[in-house]
Amino acid sequence: MQYNIYQIPVQGQYTDALIGMNARNILIVLRKDAYHADSEFLGKIMQSVDIDITKDCLVFACEDADYIPFYKIRETHDIQQVLVFGDCLKQIGIQARTPGNAPFPFGKTSFLRTYPLKELNGDQGKKRHLWNALKQMFQPG
DSSP states (O other): OOOOOOOOOOTTGGGGGEESOOTTOEEEEEEHHHHHHHHHHHHHHHHTTTOOHHHHEEEEEEOTTOOOOHHHHHHHSOOOEEEEESSOGGGGTOOOOOOBTSOEEETTEEEEEEOOHHHHTTOHHHHHHHHHHHHHHHSOO
């Protein structure tokens, strides 16, 4: 048998794992190694829709064992949109099959799950899919 074990954070402990000022109420979730290796690329992706990741977003750079329930993040931060790179939904407590590169509602929040950063970097087709989804999510109309 195989078990997945997740650390349950102590109340308030998770806030140290969130980076950014969240001026536009956007949460970005991605792997910690991807964040450190490709943060400049991530910045360029978000700049394409006039978003500054430091000022406008909260970033949760996670590892497999990290876990912060989304409802806990919402208790202290007004999150309107969530952008997930790769398979990191379980790190925010969401177990669901979701469409890729298509915004979908989850309660009052709009979610977008896309490819991991390393798959996007250098693949024009995947970048185009993401660009179209970002425009739909952040520049509607």
